Amino acid sequence: MLRPLPDTQLVAAQDSVTLDGTTSLPWPAKGQGAVRISGSGDIATFGEQKPVPTASVAKAMTAYVILKNHPLRKDDPGPQIEIDAQAAAESNSDDESRIKHLTVGQKFSQRELLKMVMVPSANNIARLLARWDGGSGGEAAFVAKMNAAARDLGMRDTTYTDPSGLTASTVSTAVDQLKLAEAAMQDEAFRAIVTVTDETIKGVVEPLHNSNDLLWVKGLGNKGIKTGSSTAAGGTLVWAADKSVGGETPMVLGALMDQHADGPDPQALRSLALVLDNSRKVIEAVRKALASTPVVHKGQTVGHVSDGLGGRTPLVATKDLSVIGVPGQKLRLTLGTAGGKPVPHAAAAGTEVGVLTVGEGPGAKTVPVAVGKRLAEPSFGTRVTRLS
Numbered sequence: 001m002l003r004p005l006p007d008t009q010l011v012a013a014q015d016s017v018t019l020d021g022t023t024s025l026p027w028p029a030k031g032q033g034a035v036r037i038s039g040s041g042d043i044a045t046f047g048e049q050k051p052v053p054t055a056s057v058a059k060a061m062t063a064y065v066i067l068k069n070h071p072l073r074k075d076d077p078g079p080q081i082e083i084d085a086q087a088a089a090e091s092n093s094d095d096e097s098r099i100k101h102l103t104v105g106q107k108f109s110q111r112e113l114l115k116m117v118m119v120p121s122a123n124n125i126a127r128l129l130a131r132w133d134g135g136s137g138g139e140a141a142f143v144a145k146m147n148a149a150a151r152d153l154g155m156r157d158t159t160y161t162d163p164s165g166l167t168a169s170t171v172s173t174a175v176d177q178l179k180l181a182e183a184a185m186q187d188e189a190f191r192a193i194v195t196v197t198d199e200t201i202k203g204v205v206e207p208l209h210n211s212n213d214l215l216w217v218k219g220l221g222n223k224g225i226k227t228g229s230s231t232a233a234g235g236t237l238v239w240a241a242d243k244s245v246g247g248e249t250p251m252v253l254g255a256l257m258d259q260h261a262d263g264p265d266p267q268a269l270r271s272l273a274l275v276l277d278n279s280r281k282v283i284e285a286v287r288k289a290l291a292s293t294p295v296v297h298k299g300q301t302v303g304h305v306s307d308g309l310g311g312r313t314p315l316v317a318t319k320d321l322s323v324i325g326v327p328g329q330k331l332r333l334t335l336g337t338a339g340g341k342p343v344p345h346a347a348a349a350g351t352e353v354g355v356l357t358v359g360e361g362p363g364a365k366t367v368p369v370a371v372g373k374r375l376a377e378p379s380f381g382t383r384v385t386r387l388s
Contacts, residue, residue, distance in 0.1 A: 005377065006308030008343040010315065010354045010369075012335040013303045017358070021327025023289045026281045028274075031234070031258035034174040035286055038182050038251040039363025040325045041332055043286065051157045051171035052258045055228030055268075056097070056121045057236045058165030060177070061146050063114055063193070064184045066129050068149065070110060072189040078110030081132055090124035096166060098124040101205050111189065112201050118226060119196050119208040123164035130163035139163060153179045168232035174255035177238045181225055181253045182361055185240055194224035194240075213276050214239065220283055223251070227276070229268035234260035235275030241283050246292030250324045250363070254282060289326040295358055296321040296367050302356050303335050305343060305375055314372035315354065321367040323358050332360045338368065347375040 025044055027033060032047030072078050083106040091102040099122045108116075116125040127139055134141035139162070146160040155176035161169040184190045197215050199208045214222040221241040228236035238255045256279050261270035296302065296317045305313040315335075323331060334357040337343060343353050352370045359365055 009306045010335045011303050011306050016330050018330045019293050019325050023326040023328050025285050028278045032174045033256040034178050035254040036178050038361050040359040049173040049175050053168045053233035054165050054170050054172050055230040055233035055236050056165045057226050057228035057238050058170045059117050059126050060226045062126050062163045065145050065149050067187050080107040082107050087124045087128040096123045097121045114193050118193050119210045126164040155179050174257050177255040178253050181238050229272035235271035237275045237279050243287045245290050245324050292322045292324050295323045313375045315369045316372040318368045318370050323365050331358055345377045347371055349373045
């Protein structure tokens with residue numbers, strides 16, 4: 001009797017590839033930051049990735065959770081939500097960013113309220129949406145959902161304690177914030193809201209104005225996300241930008257945190273200006289360095305099929321593959337089966353048996369891989385020898 005054949009396995013020749021050259025980014029002297037290309041992966045980080053106050057950057061998670069729990073289709077305003085007594089009272093506070101002069105019973109659509117949160121950074125509306133979603137559990141229940149979403153996204157160094165980011169105990173890192181940004185920017189409604197520069201909403205006494213001045217800079221390709229500023233946090237910014245390269249338009253994501261201007265800084269407005277200026281320099285450098293680079297060539301050996309008994313059959317790429325990145329960027333390589341199908345024990349030369357993924361995250365490029373020669377089952381002698 002012969003033991004059943006062991007499962008065949010795909011084994012990659014290498015787990016990463018580094019693009020030729022180097023890219024130097026103009027990081028600031030202090031704080032922390034990170035930049036990645038959605039689909040290609042991380043470009044670089046700087047500074048110690050330790051949890052620091054987020055300020056209003058936390059509202060990106062508030063919007064993400066609201067849209068996750070209450071999705072909006074394209075141009076769908078969503079349900080009408082009523083201004084409660086707390087939101088109305090907070091609208092007259094002089095101590096924080098808010099939508100002013102609201103009255104109990106006013107109604108706005110979910111989309112309008114999300115714009116109030118993400119464009120002028122209204123704390124009172126962030127809390128209102130949290131209570132609306134949290135139900136009988138109120139804001140505390142919503143904050144628990146924020147932290148659950150952070151765990152699901154792998155944001156290990158992030159803790160949310162309020163939906164607005166006003167409390168200094170709401171902390172995160174630049175690397176963690178890019179995990180959220182990449183997920184949130186997959187949502188069509190989120191993308192549309194964060195690019196709003198100015199908007200007038202009926203029932204709101206002042207036009208909404210986005211504090212992200214980079215949205216007005218020509219040639220920067222900025223697609224918004226969220227600013228933040230406070231005495232504890234300094235200036236913070238999570239940004240998205242794009243650029244057409246080789247017929248594609250990749251999304252570049254970045255975060256700068258813990259940016260503190262020297263000297264007196266009432267309401268951290270100088271620190272906000274500092275993080276915007278420092279981010280602009282990084283965006284310009286990344287966009288300048290972006291290029292489409294050949295990474296995999298047709299016929300290139302990218303791994304092998306292991307029969308589990310010592311036999312190897314080479315795997316080759318079935319076509320060329322180029323990836324948009326920057327010089328010196330390290331790209332992750334992952335070899336997997338096609339559609340989850342098991343790898344066969346026998347196949348003719350040229351049979352596609354797997355997929356090589358270059359990069360990571362939404363938009364990662366893939367290329368089919370095939371056996372470079374006939375894949376044959378282990379011989380009878382091999383199986384007997386291995387059993388002895």
